[in-house]
Amino acid sequence: MDIKELQELIERERIAEEKVRKAKEEAQAILKNAREKAESILQSVDSDQNWEMVRQAKKEEIARKKAEVEEEHKQKISLVDKTAREKFERAVAYVTKRTLRVEI
Amino acid sequence: MSLQELWTEIERNAEEEVSRILENARREAQKVVAEASAKADAIRDEGTKALTRELDAQERAELAIARMDRNGEFLRLKSEWVNRVFEEAGKRIAEMAENNRSEYHELLSNLTLEGITKTNGNKFTVEANSRDKKTIEHALRTIAKRAGKIKNGKVVLKTETLQTTTLGGVVVSTETKAQYFNNLLEARLSAATRNLGGEAYKMLFGTGETNE
Numbered sequence: 303m304d305i306k307e308l309q310e311l312i313e314r315e316r317i318a319e320e321k322v323r324k325a326k327e328e329a330q331a332i333l334k335n336a337r338e339k340a341e342s343i344l345q346s347v348d349s350d351q352n353w354e355m356v357r358q359a360k361k362e363e364i365a366r367k368k369a370e371v372e373e374e375h376k377q378k379i380s381l382v383d384k385t386a387r388e389k390f391e392r393a394v395a396y397v398t399k400r401t402l403r404v405e406i
Numbered sequence: 407m408s409l410q411e412l413w414t415e416i417e418r419n420a421e422e423e424v425s426r427i428l429e430n431a432r433r434e435a436q437k438v439v440a441e442a443s444a445k446a447d448a449i450r451d452e453g454t455k456a457l458t459r460e461l462d463a464q465e466r467a468e469l470a471i472a473r474m475d476r477n478g479e480f481l482r483l484k485s486e487w488v489n490r491v492f493e494e495a496g497k498r499i500a501e502m503a504e505n506n507r508s509e510y511h512e513l514l515s516n517l518t519l520e521g522i523t524k525t526n527g528n529k530f531t532v533e534a535n536s537r538d539k540k541t542i543e544h545a546l547r548t549i550a551k552r553a554g555k556i557k558n559g560k561v562v563l564k565t566e567t568l569q570t571t572t573l574g575g576v577v578v579s580t581e582t583k584a585q586y587f588n589n590l591l592e593a594r595l596s597a598a599t600r601n602l603g604g605e606a607y608k609m610l611f612g613t614g615e616t617n618e
Contacts, residue, residue, distance in 0.1 A: 307409055311416075314413050318416050318419065318420030321421075322420055324424075325427040328431070329428055329430065329431030330431075332428070332432060332434075332435045333438070336434070336438040336439050337438055340438050343446045344445060344446055346446065347449045350453070352450075352454075353453065353454070353457055356454070357461065360461040360464070364465050364469070367469055368469065371476060375476040375480065379483060382480070382483060382484060382487075382611065383483075385611060386487040389610050389611075390610065393491045393606050393609040393610050394491050394494045394495050394498065396605070397598060397606055398495040400598060400602055400605075401594050401597075401598040401602075402513055404516040404517060404519070405520055406516060406519050406520055
């Protein structure tokens with residue numbers, strides 16, 4: 303092996319090492335990207351739109367059920383008013399009579 | 407080994423090393439992302455469960471409060487109706503007293519007799535407002551006679567004008583005023599309100615005073 307060949311060999315060796323070095327850099331970049339993506343995935347959990355939708359849906363459900371309670375209440379009130387109105391006179395007559403009833 | 411073979415070997419080794427490094431990096435990168443996704447899914451699942459629990463509890467609490475408020479209002483309404491019954495009864499009794507007809511005169515006699523019956527002794531003072539005092543004085547002999555039968559002996563009655571304003575009725579007291587029986591209409595209405603509330607409630611609503 304003469305000098306020129308040796309130099310050529312060293313050059314080839316250097317080029318090969320350079321390729322490996324670049325591959326290592328590329329690998330570092332791949333890992334860095336992956337870590338950034340992982341972080342982004344975890345951060346996205348905190349700002350999950352789905353949770354906000356769940357909250358909104360429950361809020362609407364509660365409002366609907368409250369409206370049902372309110373409607374049911376109105377019906378009960380109406381029924382109680384009607385019943386009381388119908389029986390009012392009888393109750394007044396009874397109370398009046400009992401108030402004036404004497405025990406001798 | 408020839409020089410050419412040596413070059414080829416160097417390049418092959420380098421290519422292999424590059425492939426191995428990149429392959430490892432890509433595998434590691436996939437693993438990192440997959441782990442993060444799995445962790446995110448787990449956090450999301452747990453968060454969703456926690457949120458569902460929180461929202462369900464909030465729903466139960468809000469609906470319970472809404473029902474309690476309505477039940478309170480419902481009971482207030484019923485109570486108002488019962489109060490109206492006693493107010494109306496009071497008005498009718500007051501009108502009856504103001505009209506001062508025979509029916510009321512009979513009532514005054516009976517109120518007086520009840521007072522005498524419930525009080526010890528034979529000598530009584532009957533106090534009433536000036537209107538009712540006149541009525542009682544007209545019927546005093548009859549009342550005394552009926553009282554005598556009840557007490558099994560002679561009963562002596564005297565009348566006095568009550569100094570306080572009253573709808574009507576009487577206060578019967580012993581001669582010494584040591585004992586008295588308040589049979590004023592206000593006292594009777596007050597007692598009726600205390601004692602007949604439950605019955606009035608049942609008459610109006612057909613049930614006991616239960617929370618609905």
